[in-house]
Amino acid sequence: xxxxxxxxxxxxxxxxxxxxxxxxxxxxxxxxxxxxxxxxxxxxxxxxxxxxxxxxxxxxxxxxxxxxxxxxxxxxxxxxxxxxxxxxxxxxxxxxxxxxxxxxxxxxxxxxxxxxxxxxxxxxxxxxxxxxxxxxxxxxxxxxxxxxxxxxxxxxxxxxxxxxxxxxxxxxxxxxxxxxxxxxxxxxxxxxxxxxxxxxxxxxxxxxxxxxxxxxxxxxxxxxxxxxxxxxxxxxxxxxxxxxxxxxxxxxxxxxxxxxxxxxxxxxxxxxxxxxxxxxxxxxxxxxxxxxxxxxxxxxxxxxxxxxxxxxxxxxxxxxxxxxxxxxxxxxxxxxxxxxxxxxxxxxxxxxxxxxxxx
Amino acid sequence: xxxxxxxxxxxxxxxxxxxxxxxxxxxxxxxxxxxxxxxxxxxxxxxxxxxxxxxxxxxxxxxxxxxxxxxxxxxxxxxxxxxxxxxxxxxxxxxxxxxxxxxxxxxxxxxxxxxxxxxxxxxxxxxxxxxxxxxxxxxxxxxxxxxxxxxxxxxxxxxxxxxxxxxxxxxxxxxxxxxxxxxxxxxxxxxxxxxxxxxxxxxxxxxxxxxxxxxxxxxxxxxxxxxxxxxxxxxxxxxxxxxxxxxxxxxxxxxxxxxxxxxxxxxxxxxxxxxxxxxxxxxxxxxxxxxxxxxxxxxxxxxxxxxxxxxxxxxxxxxxxxxxxxxxxxxxxxxxxxxxxxxxxxxxxxxxxxxxxxx
Numbered sequence: 001x002x003x004x005x006x007x008x009x010x011x012x013x014x015x016x017x018x019x020x021x022x023x024x025x026x027x028x029x030x031x032x033x034x035x036x037x038x039x040x041x042x043x044x045x046x047x048x049x050x051x052x053x054x055x056x057x058x059x060x061x062x063x064x065x066x067x068x069x070x071x072x073x074x075x076x077x078x079x080x081x082x083x084x085x086x087x088x089x090x091x092x093x094x095x096x097x098x099x100x101x102x103x104x105x106x107x108x109x110x111x112x113x114x115x116x117x118x119x120x121x122x123x124x125x126x127x128x129x130x131x132x133x134x135x136x137x138x139x140x141x142x143x144x145x146x147x148x149x150x151x152x153x154x155x156x157x158x159x160x161x162x163x164x165x166x167x168x169x170x171x172x173x174x175x176x177x178x179x180x181x182x183x184x185x186x187x188x189x190x191x192x193x194x195x196x197x198x199x200x201x202x203x204x205x206x207x208x209x210x211x212x213x214x215x216x217x218x219x220x221x222x223x224x225x226x227x228x229x230x231x232x233x234x235x236x237x238x239x240x241x242x243x244x245x246x247x248x249x250x251x252x253x254x255x256x257x258x259x260x261x262x263x264x265x266x267x268x269x270x271x272x273x274x275x276x277x278x279x280x281x282x283x284x285x286x287x288x289x290x291x292x293x294x295x296x297x298x299x300x301x302x303x304x305x306x307x308x309x310x311x312x313x314x315x316x317x318x319x320x321x322x323x324x325x326x327x328x329x330x331x332x333x334x335x336x337x338x339x340x341x342x343x344x345x346x347x348x349x350x351x352x353x354x355x356x357x358x359x
Numbered sequence: 360x361x362x363x364x365x366x367x368x369x370x371x372x373x374x375x376x377x378x379x380x381x382x383x384x385x386x387x388x389x390x391x392x393x394x395x396x397x398x399x400x401x402x403x404x405x406x407x408x409x410x411x412x413x414x415x416x417x418x419x420x421x422x423x424x425x426x427x428x429x430x431x432x433x434x435x436x437x438x439x440x441x442x443x444x445x446x447x448x449x450x451x452x453x454x455x456x457x458x459x460x461x462x463x464x465x466x467x468x469x470x471x472x473x474x475x476x477x478x479x480x481x482x483x484x485x486x487x488x489x490x491x492x493x494x495x496x497x498x499x500x501x502x503x504x505x506x507x508x509x510x511x512x513x514x515x516x517x518x519x520x521x522x523x524x525x526x527x528x529x530x531x532x533x534x535x536x537x538x539x540x541x542x543x544x545x546x547x548x549x550x551x552x553x554x555x556x557x558x559x560x561x562x563x564x565x566x567x568x569x570x571x572x573x574x575x576x577x578x579x580x581x582x583x584x585x586x587x588x589x590x591x592x593x594x595x596x597x598x599x600x601x602x603x604x605x606x607x608x609x610x611x612x613x614x615x616x617x618x619x620x621x622x623x624x625x626x627x628x629x630x631x632x633x634x635x636x637x638x639x640x641x642x643x644x645x646x647x648x649x650x651x652x653x654x655x656x657x658x659x660x661x662x663x664x665x666x667x668x669x670x671x672x673x674x675x676x677x678x679x680x681x682x683x684x685x686x687x688x689x690x691x692x693x694x695x696x697x698x699x700x701x702x703x704x705x706x707x708x709x710x711x712x713x714x715x716x717x718x
Contacts, residue, residue: 031715032710032711034604034715035604035605035709035711036603036604036605036609036650036709037604037605037609037648037708037709037710037711038707038708038709038710039710039711040604040605041613041708059539059540059541060540060613060617061465061466061539061540061541062435062461062462062463062465062466062600062601063433063434063435063462063463063465063466063468063528063530064433064434064435065431065432065433065434065466065532065539066431066432066433066434067430067431067432068427068429068430068431068432069429070427070428070429070430071426071427071429072424072425072426072427073424073425073426073427073529074422074423074424074425075422075423075424075425075472075474075507075508075529076421076422076423076474076508077474077475077476077508077509077510077525077527078476078510079476079477079478079510079512079525081478081512081514081518081519083518102421103421103422104421104422106420106421106422107420107421107422107424109422113434115434115435115436115527116436117436117437117438117525117527118438119438119440119478119523122715148434149434149435149436150436151436151437151438153438153440153716154715155440155520155715155716156715156716158517158520159440159442159519159520159716160440160518160519160520160523161514161517161518161519164478164519164523166436166438166476166525166527168436168474168476168525168527169422170432170434170529171422173424180418180420180424181418181419181420182418241421242421244395245393245394245395245396245399246394246395246396246399250395250396254400254419258419289396291395348397349396349397349400350394350395350396350397351391351396351397351398356390356393356481356513356514356515357512357514357515357518
């Protein structure tokens with residue numbers, strides 16, 4: 001690659017290392033790659049575009065231009081700071097796509113377009129970045145979304161730990177769908193699409209290098225097709241939520257508060273893998289408070305609970321779905337759990353940070 | 360504030376410091392504030408919502424739901440990692456709003472909705488966060504955009520330097536507008552809306568504690584009303600770009616490449632403040648390569664150059680606008696500068712990183 005710039009001021013300030021980075025075939029991300037200049041273009045054209053190509057992104061303008069029919073759009077954003085960045089069942093890339101896809105799906109939207117913002121530490125291995133991009137591509141393909149616009153910043157060593165990713169997303173909400181945390185009604189059944197705690201316990205075990213790590217796997221997955229099937233079947237879904245940070249307990253508390261209803265859940269009905277239960281026991285964590293990245297909670301009229309459950313179980317991400325409780329008029333704003341031994345206890349929101357950098 | 364959680368497992372894992380954080384009136388951001396649990400809610404409800412309230416955000420669901428007429432949407436994203444976070448003329452908050460508003464405006468879009476993702480270092484002063492939010496609110500108000508959805512992550516000390524902000528944005532493109540880097544035509548005039556290099560030199564001077572800092576000020580500003588005025592006047596704008604990272608030189612090279620045209624600029628026509636020129640000289644930087652955050656380049660037919668210039672000068676952010684060059688058939692893909700002393704030289708893209716963390 002030739003440097004045509006003949007402005008001595010610019011060349012002067014390049015350290016030898018940086019110049020090497022431009023001349024050599026690089027295997028690490030350099031500050032140059034975030035300059036907005038030639039090295040940035042090289043990174044985008046050689047690494048990002050081949051992975052995510054689509055007519056919107058290929059245009060390489062300040063914004064992607066999307067042609068949409070009128071109607072309701074869902075719009076959401078999430079930053080991903082998970083540590084470690086690679087873990088059983090996924091990595092920060094698949095998480096960044098699935099998490100934002102799921103936030104759109106939780107409003108009943110069909111996810112369409114994602115933006116992606118990378119913040120990368122100087123010296124980050126190119127091979128790791130490529131592995132992350134492969135995961136993002138795979139997850140985007142599965143979810144049926146396109147990554148249409150992006151941004152890359154490179155910061156000096158120590159200013160960020162390895163790599164953070166922000167994804168924002170736009171989805172289309174079909175006519176007549178109105179799903180929100182405010183819509184829970186007394187008499188609704190509470191369904192969960194599968195086992196709880198898998199993601200959070202996997203991350204923590206991997207981070208701490210614990211022995212039971214091998215039996216755990218993150219559940220990170222795009223749930224939009226599962227939601228799509230339920231909507232297409234005409235189920236009258238009132239609330240959909242994915243219990244990420246804060247887990248099932250916090251999410252149900254949020255719904256109870258937003259809808260001013262009480263939620264009762266039944267401990268023995270809540271699906272938890274044995275390996276997750278064992279790891280939780282050892283670590284002193286309650287899986288009800290641990291993040292999930294491929295699970296949803298659905299609230300719909302009792303009369304449709306069985307139909308909803310059957311539909312969930314047909315989907316690869318809903319095979320262990322269960323009815324775990326019901327919405328009541330009593331105790332508005334509260335979540336109460338009927339325990340296995342027959343008692344009842346209040347289940348509050350998560351107080352304090354169980355697991356930093358869990359997603 | 361009362362902790363109602365009676366799950367001993369959860370309480371056990373809270374360190375004393377963290378518990379204090381919940382009980383006390385806190386003045387620093389704690390890991391708890393990123394937990395997704397009660398402390399997160401407190402942060403959002405006490406700090407974020409009062410600042411950004413609007414019906415979309417107040418709904419507090421996974422995605423904001425927006426009702427849009429059909430048509431063309433612009434969608435963009437940018438992460439802001441500027442260091443220092445406060446500087447003359449702005450801060451990371453105003454930058455995060457203006458930068459994304461401008462990326463939308465550069466497609467001729469009317470910016471409507473922003474998302475915001477905060478990544479905050481544990482221990483970050485709450486008063487600094489509040490100051491940033493005030494700036495964001497002010498910039499959003501000026502630009503006429505609403506912040507409709509958001510996310511906050513808190514990471515342990517050392518995992519991020521202070522605070523990074525991602526904003527993504529959605530804008531509506533009026534019927535008949537088609538502005539893109541691909542549309543430059545031979546015969547177009549090249550206009551710039553004001554002086555160059557102000558933002559980059561301000562950041563660098565402030566960061567290095569240089570003496571001339573006091574005479575410099577970032578130009579960070581939302582340019583959407585300036586663009587709106589030009590479009591409303593019926594000007595046939597081919598290309599709009601804001602010369603941020605990589606500066607004027609890199610941006611013009613991008614346009615030359617995308618449109619396969621040559622761009623000639625005239626050194627003596629390019630507006631640069633004396634203080635910026637002096638600082639550039641001392642630091643060995645070329646202001647043509649330095650980031651701007653409140654300037655745009657417009658390419659439009661020669662015949663409309665005077666009308667365009669007059670319109671720009673009427674806007675508070677365009678008072679020092681100038682015609683600085685023209686688009687030619689010769690040297691496609693290249694930018695050539697006619698120097699003050701009469702010669703011509705090739706102006707390449709920025710090679711290497713002049714200023715990390717400039718925006």
